[in-house]
Amino acid sequence: MTAENVAERDIVLCVGDTTFLDYGSIEVKKEGYGPIGKGGNGLILHSALAIEPQKGQSIGLLWQKLWNREPKHKPPKDETPTQKKKRQAAARKEARNRPFEQKESYKWVEALTTVEKLVSQHTQVIHVFDREGDITKVFDQLRQLQHTGIIVRAAHNRSLDSESERLWSKLEAQPISFEQKIELPSTSQRTARQTKLAIRFCPVNLRTPYRFDNRNPLSVYAVYATEIDCPESETPVEWMLLTTEVIADIQMASTILRWYTYRWRVEEYHKIFKSGCQVEKYRLAADGMKVLIGFLSVIAVELLQLTYLHRTQPDSPAIEILNPLELKILKAKSPKLPKVLTVSWAVEVIARLGGYLEHRSKTPIGIQVLWRGWLKLHDLCEGWQLAKET
Template sequence: MTAENVAAQDLVLCVGDTTFLDYGSIVAKKEGYGPIGKGGNGLILHSALAIEPKNGQSLGLLWQKLWNRESKPKPPENETSTQKKQRQAQARKEARNRPFEQKESYKWVEALTTIENLTSKYTRVVHVFDREGDITEVFDKVRQLKHTGVLVRAAHNRSLDQESERLWSKLLAQPISFEQEIELPQTGQRSARKTKLAVRFCQVNLRTPYRFDNRDPLPVYAVYATEIGCPEGETPVEWMLLTTEVVADIQTASLILRWYTYRWRVEEYHKIFKSGCQVERYRLAAEGMKTLVGFLSVIAVELLQLTYLHRTQPSAPAIEILNPLELKILKAKSPKPPKLLTVNWAVEAIARLGGYLEHRSKTPIGIQVLWRGWLKLHDLCEGWQLAKET
């Protein structure tokens, strides 16, 4: 459905990210789950979220992958420290020699190829990845695809086509082209703030590793942004962005920075998925859980669209986020619906279905109350449809 919706777009962004779903407290139904993080047990979810490039609104999911890792065999009893080192070295060697398609990092390339085949050939899709997606296979695959581009935050100080030159030193040698203000959202490592970035950019050629058959350099553009006047106690922002899009002027470099900030949408999506839909609270066998994750994924996208429009365009018509039947049900459940049905009214009406207390006007509408209201609205719509059919 999302692929059909974006078919009318000339350009769409696709932000990708991976999250862990922890079901460590499940004891009786552990088969089908696997190790995650530090001693956890659960599933791994990778999401590719389509984003409208002008305003950053979510358009839906283009692709998802859900899997579990295999548990490692227990070490032999009475293993000596020397034997342990030998066993671990052998395991690392086997991991390095595995085909790329069998590694978890293949998800980045798999997203590129799957979405290329899924979307219209008239729609250009630019994938936006954080540092985990900075692998040579991504850039190599993009040069084989016809209507796919990529924007990745660099994790490695790569060697360029000139042997003595590295990525960071190349960009630091460039003059500052412009300054740009951006809004940084709150995370576990920093508080929300507005900041100013000094921006440099130029074209670079990434050296291709020997493991590739095609050793031609990978031509990309680098946009390097560093924070000016970082507040005391905060870590300064430093983004080295690599893109296959042509960055020939200040306007395009500024656009690349804005596109990268949209990557936070997929983090918001995963947050809604966990805190709103509460996907980690269910206690199902793995196969049933994987089915439920697919169902909840769609609802989480709808909630992301709802909360974003409520934050950015509260006066927009409610029909932008609800269908006619949903509006009809909400009007019937509201004591005094206004003549102009706005996004703000719709969100408050859905929240009331979820138990939001209006007299607590200073209490913000939380994602959990929206989740409960959204489910109730869907139940009411389904009941109306069933009554109509009978």
Template sequence: MEFSKIIEPHCQMTAETVAECEVVLCVGDTTFLDYDNIVAKKEGYGPIGKGGNGLILHSALAIDPEIGQSLGMLWQKVWHREPKQKPPKDETPEQKKKRQAQARYEARKRPFEEKESYRWVEALTTIESSVSKSTRVIHVFDREGDIAEVFDKVRELQHTGVVVRAAQNRSLDPNSERLWFKLEAQPISLRQEIQLPETSKRSPRKAKLEVRFCQVNLRTPYRFDNRDPLEVYAVYAIEIDCPEGETPVEWMLLTTEAVTDASMATTIVRWYSYRWRVEEYHKILKSGCQVERYRLAADGMKALLGFLSIIAVELLHLTYLHRTQPDTNATELLNPLEIKVLKAKSPKLPKVLTVAWAVEAIARLGGYLEHRHKTPIGIQVLWRGWLKLHDLCEGWQLAKET
């Protein structure tokens, strides 16, 4: 079964869920899945990173704009790069220079739809057509999504907007003034605190930001048929009083949403801070579901990836609900059969079945040791427990039918 056939029903369910929202965020990101240890089944995989071999996955995750809770996947795409031809063994430095120049020229001439960067625009158009017209979808991208085609496509769409972290100090019309210079000249409009999650490069902390904003016109590249300037708003956030040893936050955010007051500027910064949800999702997919440990042929791996991607969405929802709303009723997380199975497997039941109880019960199914209360529940334990819960529910249903 193809990856797209597996993930599409989940994406359709998510689209139906967000149809009830006036505004929904869609955070996008790309991750590399490394299968370099596969020797006999390399066909269908391709080069990634520095000498790696594997698949590339792009995820578009729906997020509640008020509390940052994940709502499900709206779109996903998986692909592989074609292996590059090895250069001739007797190639001279001059020949190598000419070959590389020719390769760059051919890359520039390729249609945009054939380039990897097209995935950012593909997400916009695909989700616009799948989500209810009563819902405005705001896509949130990191610097990799800062391409002119994104802003150009948005002005063609009716129910889509973007918040993109700028990667380029763009030229502004009409006098070629630069983006950073213009925003640095604006007065500080507000100060805002945001919670920064832990990453491989920093500890979790609250960051104090000084925020400036104004409207800007981005110069349109000459390759575009529509040469009108791209009218957007820029929100520039810089961290103050950054702890020693940490890198201060500096976000230049470009958005199609009208930022005319401090309240909306605050909203844009908060929306961008939710972008880490998709990074957390990819982390769960890799460290929890251990998607890179399998050794399958590419077609089989892509099919398995479809199933694991959906499970990772469920685990993200579960862990975030446990973190932010542990006292919420367990029915917000589980269906009646899942609750019935967990009750049957639990040695002692609390008076109220909460999300916290449900997560701990699932963790016990995955091997979590109850007496080690100070040990946090890990994502691998939840992954194993979640799978076992699904197996038990399936067994319960089969027993009931026979």
């Protein structure tokens, strides 16, 4: 459905990210789960979320991959330090020699190729990745795709094609072209703030490693953003963005920077998935859990659309986020209808369905109460449909 929706657009962004789903407290039915993070047990989810490029509204999921790692074998109790060193070296060698398609990093290339086949050839899909997606295989794969591009935050100070010059030194030598303000959301490492970035950009040729059949340089554009006057208590923002999109002027460089900030939508999506849909609270065997995750994934997208519109365009028509039946039921559940049915009105009614108390109107509407209200709305719609059929 998302692929059909984006087929009407000339350009769509596809933001990708991976999250861990922790089911470490499950004592039984552990088959199908695997190690994650530091001693955790669960599943790994990679999402590719379609975003419209003008305002950053989510459209829906274009692709999603769910898997588990195989449990590690416990080392022998009487293993000596020398034996441990040899075992770890052998494991690293085995990992390096595995086919790329069997490695977890293949997810980035798999997203490119899968979405390319799904979406109409008339739509340019630009994938947006964080540093984990900065792998040469990604850039090499793009040579073979017709209507796919990329914006990725560089993780490696790559060698360029001329005289072994490095990426960072090349961009640091460029003059500052313009300054741009952006809003930084809060994370576990920083507080939310508005900041100003100094922007440099230029074309670069990335040197292709010798192990690749195609040794031609990878021609891309680099946008280098560094924070101006960072607060003393914060870590300065520094983004080196690589893109296959042609940057001919300041306007396009600014657009690339703005598109990269939309990558936070997939992080918001995973946050809603965990805190709103509470996907980690269920206790099912892995096969059943994977089916449930597929169901919850769609609802999490709907909640992301709802919360983003409520935050950015509260006065938009409610029909932008509701189908006619949902709108009809919310009207019936609303004690007093406003003259204009807006997104803000719809969110408040859905929140009341989820248990939001009107006398606490100064308290922000939380994602969990919206989740409960959204489920209640779905139940009411299903009941209405069943009643109509009988």
